[in-house]
Amino acid sequence: MPAKKIIIVGGGNAGLSVASQLLRKDKSLDISIIDPSENHYYQPAWTLVGAGVFDINKTVRAEADYIPHGAAWIRDAVEKFLPEENKVVCKTGDVYQYDALVVCPGIQLDWQKIKGFKETLGKNSVTCNYSFDVAPYTWELIKNFKGGTAVFTNPVGPVKCGGAPHKIMYLACDYWRKQGILDKCKVHFLSGAGVIFDVKEYAATLTEIIKNNNIQPHFTVNVTEIDGVGKTVYYEEKDAAGIAMRKEMKFDMCHAVPPQSAPDFIKNSPLSDPNNPFGFVEVNKATMQHSRFANVFALGDCTNAPAKKTGAAIRKQAPVVVTNLLAVLANQPVIAQYDGYSACPIPTQYGKLMLAEFDYSNTPKMTFPFDQVKPRWTMWILKTKILPWLYWNKILKGTA
Ligand SMILES: Cc1cc2nc3c(=O)[nH]c(=O)nc-3n(C[C@H](O)[C@H](O)[C@H](O)COP(=O)(O)OP(=O)(O)OC[C@H]3O[C@@H](n4cnc5c(N)ncnc54)[C@H](O)[C@@H]3O)c2cc1C
Structure with missing residues (x-):
């Protein structure tokens, strides 16, 4: 049987995390990541750049170096979705067919x-x-x-x-x-x-x-x-x-x-939520599956899930998308659920940071065994040193 064909639209934080995690589960999958950008950016450090404590050049790396082994990179921009035909159309005119689609081209400024x-x-x-x-x-x-x-x-x-x-x-x-x-x-x-x-x-x-x-x-x-x-x-x-x-x-x-709003090519597509004023992709907020097209999933900044749009949210959404997408390909029910977890590391002064973690119900979801409403030096170190390292070495590689 030919390998199942998965197309991922957007090779940012969400796209690379999902591609890596899928391949860790099943090396035989046929995965293509479509993204026109030769650069990959670690955007969370831009606040630190603006505050003079992080080098802007350390926030950008070559996209090619982070495409996981076993996935193909198509350097093109998707312009059109044809979900009834399981196809996407790119700017060059090239058309790609899929068994399952993951939509994650971020948000538009x-x-x-x-x-x-x-x-x-x-x-x-x-x-x-x-x-x-x-x-x-x-x-x-x-x-x-x-x-x-x-x-x-x-x-x-x-x-x-x-x-x-x-x-x-x-x-x-x-x-x-x-x-x-x-x-x-x-x-x-x-x-x-x-x-x-x-x-x-x-x-x-x-x-x-x-x-x-x-x-x-x-x-x-x-x-x-x-x-x-x-x-x-x-x-x-x-x-x-x-x-x-x-x-x-x-x-x-x-x-x-x-x-900010959904990228225009999402807004003008059948994947967009017609009732969302910002045109985000319409998903089930727990399963991240498209509400109308069962073999389409979306995550990251482009969805209408009412979670705060962060890389931290993607860390919890990616495994849900991976499990549920593989279930769809195997004709199984989708059971993995995302609870709306997101996190916002807020520096309150140089050397101190409050790590705000919460879910859809705006209930604090603290990871650490101390009261996170208090700004701390340890959380500043997490943001300035540990998270950038984790991003490039673990998160994009599907191991964190
Ligand atoms: C100043 C700032 C501070 C932030 N601070 C934090 C923080 O402290 N903690 C945190 O967790 N998050 C933070 N974030 C948010 C975080 O960076 C985003 O939530 C995350 O990058 C979203 O990932 P994504 O994959 O959805 O989109 P992105 O990472 O933006 O990637 C989208 C990708 O889609 C590609 N693309 C676009 N159009 C197309 C197309 N037509 N076809 C194919 N591909 C396309 C782009 O080239 C890009 O590679 C911050 C963001 C900013 C800007």
């Missing part, structure tokens, strides 16, 4: 949804750690800041690593405190969310950090425009009656984060 943002990004004191090219500029701005107004923004809607828009703010404040200038800084957090963190136990710690740093949070605001030359951010904020008011704030530095 919608820079254009904030007017002027893309044009001023990386200059005029406007930065963003969500870009490999621009994250080092964040550190330039923090290091050279002499006081004034620093604005940090967080968009409306889901983003990858929900903590990243505010993690960098705590590190900046700590740096400015150590430089003796924090009392000359007015720090504002303009957030599209309603609270600082969805899990109340961890939110309590962050609320304290915000207070101690004299940060002014503004919740449920929508940043609409950044004028880099005029050093002004424009946003909508609701008044007491719930009416959106257009407001503006002058800044001396601004770390902004773009709104």
Whole structure:
């Protein structure tokens, strides 16, 4: 019998983890990973790059070196899904047939949804750690800041690593405190969310950090425009009656984060959830199987599963996808279940970090035998040293 053909769309954190784990279970599988990028990025370190404690060049490696032995790499971009015919169509026009499909091309950064943002990004004191090219500029701005107004923004809607828009703010404040200038800084957090963190136990710690740093949070605001030359951010904020008011704030530095959604080729495909405003892939949130196409699975940042979009979540989703996909190929029922686990390592100052772990119900799911709401040095070492090593050497190789 010919080997079962599995296509994986996206060779990022999720795609390589799943490919490696599948091959560890069954070497005879015929696996192709479709991804146009010659580089693979370790994005979680970009916050540390922005804070001046991690070399940007250590966050990128050649994709070719991480394609697992036994899998083929097709260097192309998928443009179309034909799930009724079990086919994908690529940008080059090539068409590939599969027995099972894994969809994981990540999330799309919608820079254009904030007017002027893309044009001023990386200059005029406007930065963003969500870009490999621009994250080092964040550190330039923090290091050279002499006081004034620093604005940090967080968009409306889901983003990858929900903590990243505010993690960098705590590190900046700590740096400015150590430089003796924090009392000359007015720090504002303009957030599209309603609270600082969805899990109340961890939110309590962050609320304290915000207070101690004299940060002014503004919740449920929508940043609409950044004028880099005029050093002004424009946003909508609701008044007491719930009416959106257009407001503006002058800044001396601004770390902004773009709104995010499913990549356009997902949004415009039959795999997208028609009821999801961001167009994410429609999956059963426990089994990660597509709700309408039984031989299609999705994981990582592209799905409509209401988990926080992190690499930590992928660590728990990947084995579920692997078990259930092999079950489908063997005509067995899908039984493995994902509980919504995600984790957000939040540095609260240089040398201290709170490892927030939780599930779909926003209940803390602490791994370590101590109270993780308290920021600790050991967790900082986990984030800065251990996790990057684990990522390249274990997670992408399917052994962690
Ligand atoms: C600043 C920042 C800080 C973060 N901090 C943390 C953290 O502390 N902890 C944590 O766990 N997570 C963190 N994350 C989130 C984490 O990086 C993502 O959740 C994770 O990378 C998602 O993996 P993925 O495989 O879904 O997508 P990605 O890793 O983004 O990979 C997607 C892949 O799909 C490919 N692709 C795109 N379009 C196509 C196409 N048309 N056809 C084929 N392939 C395509 C891309 O080239 C890419 O290789 C952070 C992210 C950022 C940006």
